[in-house]
Amino acid sequence: MTGLQVLQPGPLSLLQDGGRFGWQHLGVSPAGPLDLSAAAWANHLLGNHWGSPLLEVALGGLTLRSQVDTWVAVCGADLPISVDGLPRPNWSRFALHAGQQLHLGFARSGQRAYLAVAGGFTAPPQLGSVATQQREGIGGLHGDGRALQTGDLLRCASAALACVASVPWRYIPDYQQLALLRVITGGDALSFNEDQLQSFFAQHWSLSPQSNRMGARLCGTPLLAPALLPARQWSQGVSSGAIQVPGDGQPIILMADRQSMGGYPLLGWLHPLDLGRLAQVPAHHEVGFTAISLSDAQAELRCFYRFFRG
Incomplete structure (x- = not known):
């Protein structure tokens, strides 16, 4: 061939x-x-x-x-x-x-x-x-x-x-516009102080040049991650779009080549269809975030798969 x-x-x-x-x-x-x-x-x-x-x-x-x-x-x-x-x-x-x-x-x-x-x-x-x-x-x-x-x-x-x-x-998306990405809050989100959650959504984050196919690293005003509950003594399974908050307070959004386990607190998950928009953002450019409900994200994802997969 x-x-x-x-x-x-x-x-x-x-x-x-x-x-x-x-x-x-x-x-x-x-x-x-x-x-x-x-x-x-x-x-x-x-x-x-x-x-x-x-x-x-x-x-x-x-x-x-x-x-x-x-x-x-x-x-x-x-x-x-x-x-x-x-x-x-x-x-x-x-x-x-x-x-x-x-x-x-x-x-x-x-x-x-x-x-x-x-x-x-x-x-x-x-x-x-x-x-x-x-x-x-x-x-x-x-x-x-x-x-x-x-x-x-x-x-x-x-x-x-x-x-x-x-x-x-x-x-056809306009990649020159500020990427406003939708987040399904969950995981350890309730363990964060309310002001920390508001800080995540209120500010614009810069995409670190250290980002790759494994994870998109954000740079901004650090978040104070909550101490993990004593009951969690091990890592847990993670999925694409998971928003991890490591000790330095700079979130990491897991991408397609991510690991399968992780121990950092999770603030939530990026909408699966917005992962692609994030992948088109150049280093040092800014992104913003807004909340979306799980049901709305699921409904949009069903329409997407219904169209492309039949």
């Missing part, structure tokens, strides 16, 4: 799919795309199944040469897209013919773009998934957690679609 050859991999381009589930009891994180919405739109534009393998391209700088006649879709960070030097629109699908070069320039806003191909990329699964997890050295094109490298071949089949298509404008 032929596919797309990597001429320039960019700073960090990772093969991802819907995630690796069912192994967290052994400490294996789910991985998968950081921006679930952008990845879902890229696959949806091509008629791919939910979670079909695609590329997460951090910052841009990716160049591929096609060996097949196929169609691709790019969604996410605002970056220049071209085929043989001719521009192509973001949040859209378009044809890519054998011998042509596809180039993704560097992001003007946002941090991650998602490149899907009709039918999805093909790679040997590890523990049921091709999702790349660099820290654990699992998944990806070679099964060892490596990012894409020059000379790699992204295997895919030829495909033909009827015409170009784009995501409706109202569903």
Whole structure:
């Protein structure tokens, strides 16, 4: 099988799919795309199944040469897209013919773009998934957690679609606006003093450059975390979006490559669909938070999955 050859991999381009589930009891994180919405739109534009393998391209700088006649879709960070030097629109699908070069320039806003191909990329699964997890050295094109490298071949089949298509404008986020992220309070939230909870929601937090696919670290006026209850003598299971408050009072929001256990107090959980918006925030830029009820978050998530998964 032929596919797309990597001429320039960019700073960090990772093969991802819907995630690796069912192994967290052994400490294996789910991985998968950081921006679930952008990845879902890229696959949806091509008629791919939910979670079909695609590329997460951090910052841009990716160049591929096609060996097949196929169609691709790019969604996410605002970056220049071209085929043989001719521009192509973001949040859209378009044809890519054998011998042509596809180039993704560097992001003007946002941090991650998602490149899907009709039918999805093909790679040997590890523990049921091709999702790349660099820290654990699992998944990806070679099964060892490596990012894409020059000379790699992204295997895919030829495909033909009827015409170009784009995501409706109202569903395309503006990454230049302040990210106001929704939080489901819970966990140890009642153990925090009320003024500390108000401080979390009232201030704007800066995203630390130490953030990565494992966790987004916030910088701001420190929170005074409550002392853990004497009954808790061990760590507990954590999920993506969990907002941990370590001893320095600077919250950490767990992302796709997170650990599976944690002992820091939990203030709550970020709305699952807002994790993607957080993943598009550059270092040193500010984010804000607002509260949302569990029922409202669940209702929105049901609509999301009903649309993309059918």
